[in-house]
Amino acid sequence: MTWSINAPWRRRLTPGAPLAALLALGLGLGLGLACAPAQAVDLLANVVPGAKTELTVKMQILIIMTLLGLLPVMVMMMTSFTRFVIVLSLLRQALGLQQGLPNRVITGVALILTLLVMRPIGEQIWTEAFVPYDQDKIGLEVALQIAEKPVSRFMLAQTSKAALQQIAHLAGEDKITEPAQHAFTVKLAAFVLSELKTAFQIGCMLFIPFLVIDLVVSSVLMAMGMMMLSPLVISLPFKLLLFVLVDGWTLTVNTLVTSIQAY
DSSP: OBOOOOSOOOOOOOTTOHHHHHHHHHHHHHHHHHHOHHHHHHHHHTOOTTOOOSSOHHHHHHHHHHHHHTHHHHHHHSSTHHHHHHHHHHHHHHHTOTTTSOHHHHHHHHHHHHHHHHHHHHHHHIIIIIHHHHTTSSOHHHHHHHHHHHHHHHHHHHOBHHHHHHHHHHHTOTTOOSGGGSOHHHHHHHHHHHHHHHHHHHHHHHHHHHHHHHHHHHHHHHHTTOTTSOHHHHHHHHHHHHHHHTTHHHHHHHHHHHTSOOO
16 A cells, blocks of 8 residues: 655654755756756856855855765665666576676666656756756755655655554654655655565566476476486576567566556
8 A cells, every 4th residue: 555645745844854855855966967967067057156045155065065975875765776676686586697687787777767767756856946946046945845845755655554654653753644744764764665565576476487487497307307407507598588578678667667656
């Protein structure tokens, strides 16, 4: 069961929220850099001495560089990247292609799918938070609040109710009934747990047909008395043939993308 967020956002920036909001803003910056590199260059170029901003130029540069340094962690933990990379790794394990499918290929495919799924959120953060802040229409605190909303909405849409209740209990937020009112760190932890569970569920479904092929090949080899021959050597061509015939990559990508709940 997943949460559907339709209520208006009423959460205010609490004393413990700036770091979480900065993480959300950094995620938007990274997605914005991927979706709109030209605008990103203009944004960084407009931070010049004498500009009318709430923070000094040195502080703004420090925040931007810190967020860019944390970008890999944010991409893994605050997006669907974790789900994609785990499922693709399990698929490689099921096919028996530990050497034939490098980690870089798995990571690259997962990253491309993540950019595809997270593109609307990145564009929304760029349009509603970065552009007004760059034009001095809103302050930094308001920009952080705006940037946090779509990221939180996405995470809550993928988060199971049981995971959110468990993390809320561990964080001492049992009395909060509205999911959007939980602290950003609580929603992030629950989102990660839900993503791990969903990834293993999809991976288990992908494993079953290849497991059947391995069992059939092993039984045939045992019946023929060929104990010393590894079943993997015989089953690998059959698994690859089956995967190609059913257009496995298209089916896998379609399953991964459509598994993302609407937000």
